[in-house]
Amino acid sequence: MTKSELIEIIARNQTQLAYKDVELSVKALIEQMAQSLSSGERIEIRGFGSFSLHFRPPRVGRNPKTGESVSLSGKYVPHFKPGKELRERVNEAISK
Amino acid sequence: MALTKADIAETLFQELGLNKREAKEIVECFFEEIRMALERGEQVKLSGFGNFDLRDKSQRPGRNPKTGEEIPITARRVATFKAGQKLKARVESYAGSVK
Numbered sequence: 001m002t003k004s005e006l007i008e009i010i011a012r013n014q015t016q017l018a019y020k021d022v023e024l025s026v027k028a029l030i031e032q033m034a035q036s037l038s039s040g041e042r043i044e045i046r047g048f049g050s051f052s053l054h055f056r057p058p059r060v061g062r063n064p065k066t067g068e069s070v071s072l073s074g075k076y077v078p079h080f081k082p083g084k085e086l087r088e089r090v091n092e093a094i095s096k
Numbered sequence: 097m098a099l100t101k102a103d104i105a106e107t108l109f110q111e112l113g114l115n116k117r118e119a120k121e122i123v124e125c126f127f128e129e130i131r132m133a134l135e136r137g138e139q140v141k142l143s144g145f146g147n148f149d150l151r152d153k154s155q156r157p158g159r160n161p162k163t164g165e166e167i168p169i170t171a172r173r174v175a176t177f178k179a180g181q182k183l184k185a186r187v188e189s190y191a192g193s194v195k
Contacts, residue, residue, distance in 0.1 A: 001133040001140045010125050017118060025108050025122050030145050032107055033099065038186040042098040048127045050098070051177075053187060075188045078146070080177030086131055087174070090150065093135045094173045 003030070037078055047085035054079045101127070134175050146179040 001009075003026065011022040033051070036043055043051040053076040061072045082090070101123045108119035130148065133140050140148040151174050158169035179187070 036099040044098040076190045078179040
């Protein structure tokens with residue numbers, strides 16, 4: 001499922017809203033989540049999961065082509081931890 | 097403070113002029129449809145953010161950390177998230193300490 005397919009499904013469910021409003025809402029929602037993580041703020045969605053940042057310490061990497069070593073500075077990477085409901089629903093779906 | 101569904105609904109109300117009930121419903125629907133797609137075994141791709149994928153894990157030996165007793169961890173399906181290039185680039189430069 002892609003973002004545009006998700007927008008279509010929501011628009012079909014929320015008939016009181018114009019397609020354009022749903023589209024703008026989904027885009028604003030995703031932008032707010034991205035903005036939150038890029039400013040170091042966690043996201044916590046009950047029953048879905050939480051997004052946080054994990055720190056990757058500085059390391060010496062290698063250019064795979066030339067074998068030359070390059071020092072890489074520490075950085076943050078996004079991390080997602082599925083919530084209980086999502087974990088259970090995804091797993092139960094296969095045991096049925 | 098972490099970002100919650102209520103915060104997102106508030107933004108949709110403030111910035112897009114949806115009424116509070118519509119804003120709340122759309123946020124709820126967004127996460128529910130993603131859960132439903134994953135439940136169906138479908139990958140979810142949100143461009144500009146990242147992909148939610150499914151992984152089937154086979155059974156592996158585990159241990160009760162309290163008693164040390166060996167118990168198998170059953171085969172299961174798990175949802176994973178892989179951040180997209182755009183999100184990674186935005187987050188990478190974050191310099192402050194994580195709140």
